[in-house]
């Protein structure tokens with residue numbers, strides 16, 4: 001818990017106090033060392049070992065002052081979590097004492113035992129060992145007595161085994177292509193284009209004591225059974241409602257912990273479902289945003305624990321109320337501070353804006369599959385298309401004015417510049433675009449919201465790396481194509497007009513401003529030829545389509561082998577998740593639910609027998625009918641458990657053909673789980689409270 005002196009610190013004092021950031025570097029590093037390091041950070045220049053040694057020593061001294069005894073290379077393996085292995089700074093001296101030491105070599109490179117991280121078979125084909133390499137673009141920090149060094153993770157032969165490396169590559173690809181466009185449009189000042197991201201994180205908080213009483217929550221992060229509580233979210237009294245004192249204390253502590261780590265935690269509020277909340281940071285560079293979101297999730301769990309709470313990050317902890325997502329707000333910014341997705345007051349003249357908008361429209365349409373894949377997981381399958389989150393169909397919301405602008409460009413005469421055309425066709429007045437016209441259409445998976453796009457299909461538990469890798473690379477590719485087309489054009493506004501026009505007429509099917517939750521949209525989307533990849537298993541195989549392999553190869557994000565590895569890893573995770581859920585279910589039913597209900601039935605039977613012994617004519621309808629009902633349900637549950645267990649089959653077979661295993665889980669195992677759940681939930685509604693072995697939905701969601 002934050003100690004007293006920390007509690008007294010003002011927020012500006014506290015902010016970043018555990019981060020080896022630019023201020024600390026400037027203060028602690030010799031000038032020339034600082035300059036070399038800055039060059040490495042800003043321009044990706046290699047760092048020589050003497051500089052690395054100086055940085056390492058300064059970092060270590062600083063970390064030790066903050067109480068650190070260890071350092072760790074912190075990385076993001078393919079399973080979407082973070083990994084760390086801690087080494088202490090101690091180094092023995094000849095007289096039997098120790099000193100604290102940390103070298104440049106240790107800073108730059110680590111060699112964790114890579115064999116236990118998912119690699120989708122990559123290491124088997126290539127090289128067993130892996131190494132981590134310092135990512136100087138993300139600041140090191142101190143947490144829990146260790147110096148954390150953000151790193152990338154690769155195999156020895158260079159195959160990427162993490163999520164950070166491709167993310168960094170995609171940022172670079174987009175910067176290169178966007179710069180190309182800016183140059184063509186006469187901008188020679190901008191040196192770099194940065195993708196910015198602000199991820200809004202949803203989560204649930206429940207009481208720790210109750211959590212510990214449910215194996216499903218402990219093993220799978222969600223409830224596998226649970227009859228609906230009499231009250232859910234229908235009164236709409238939780239969203240933005242007053243924050244309860246215990247939650248407020250948690251949030252206060254969480255904010256301070258995040259601020260110490262330099263995380264720009266900004267907004268907090270109650271969400272739609274009871275016990276659900278949200279935290280949003282101020283946006284930052286994508287790489288930092290990704291590191292910070294991983295840290296935020298971890299700190300949320302730890303702080304909750306200190307408050308006797310558990311933070312559930314699963315996409316669907318409770319059936320029947322909203323699940324949790326993560327909105328990925330995304331934009332492009334020049335190093336001169338200009339937001340390229342800001343339409344400005346005269347968007348029809350804003351050529352960079354029009355081109356990037358067109359690139360996003362074309363890219364989202366051509367790579368719907370990749371965007372859907374980037375958010376695919378067993379957990380998120382519960383949300384997409386379930387009328388609480390965007391549908392599994394990818395489309396874009398642009399709002400009335402932007403749509404009108406694009407339509408005018410599409411239908412306008414091919415001559416003249418955009419400004420004139422605007423006057424001719426009289427598009428509505430646009431200056432208030434930022435405020436009112438990007439309405440709060442929450443049903444769209446991908447919405448323009450004033451000066452950024454908000455990708456809303458992400459699940460709460462996933463790393464934001466993958467969705468951003470997709471977005472950056474897709475848009476980089478479209479901008480590359482645009483550059484080729486525009487190169488050498490004398491009349492740039494005219495050429496841009498023609499290009500945007502063609503993009504709009506070729507790709508407008510992806511633009512949809514209506515209600516994404518409606519049945520009509522599913523029909524309409526089908527007519528438009530949009531993909532509707534409802535489950536992870538429907539989506540994933542398209543990852544390896546030729547056009548996708550080519551996309552990533554062209555921009556040097558992934559090799560085909562790396563893509564295959566990723567495909568394998570995600571599919572395996574899907575199968576394993578469902579396998580764990582099934583086994584947890586069967587265990588709970590066999591070991592806890594059947595004995596509990598059977599005990600209750602026998603109690604009822606004794607009550608009937610007792611009554612009859614006293615007076616044979618006493619009415620026993622309630623008990624008798626209940627005995628009958630519960631016994632029927634018990635038998636059904638028993639049969640369904642057997643059925644579920646049989647459907648799991650031999651887990652070894654799964655690894656031989658991952659697609660058929662995953663398909664089997666989707667088509668056979670999930671329905672068996674659902675049938676069993678129906679029976680168990682009915683049992684819960686009919687069993688005596690004291691005989692039910694678990695806290696109920698009402699207990700879990702209304703206990704804090």
Ligand code: ADP
Nearest residue numbers: 196197198199280281282283329330331451452
């Ligand atoms: P909402 O109404 O969806 O809550 P907000 O305006 O509060 O929208 O912003 C939500 C998130 O969008 C915040 O995390 C914010 O930092 C982020 N955001 C704002 N501008 C940008 C930008 N230019 N690039 C990336 N993210 C941004």
Ligand code: MG
Nearest residue numbers: 200327329454
């Ligand atoms: Mg939002």
